[in-house]
Amino acid sequence: MTIMRQKIRLSRLRDIGWTLWDPINLTNEGETWDQKPYADEYDSYLMQAAGQLRRKVPVTEVVDYLVQIESVHMGFGSSPSQRKACEKVVAAILADEQLWTS
Secondary structure: OOOOOOEEOHHHHHHHHHHHOOOOOOOOOOOOOOOOOOOOOOHHHHHHHHHHHHOOOOHHHHHHHHHHHHHHHOOOOOOHHHHHHHHHHHHHHHHOOOOEEO
């Protein structure tokens, strides 16, 4: 039996992350992440979140993971708007039918 592993389309994941979740505020409104030296800044967090969703980890746990990264790991504390942004990121990852490829 052959198991096909799917790969993530990093550029699509970055589009989601940079559009909906830029906790450090590295980009100004209207700027894009591509061709920036810091384009990979959030990759590990976003890939972890996408992988969790792929493994059917409950949405609330994935949102909690992103909130913890921002509030604890990055040291920004927590706020209601922060959680909403993380919820939007998770929803966008789940909704993107072209995020994964084989």
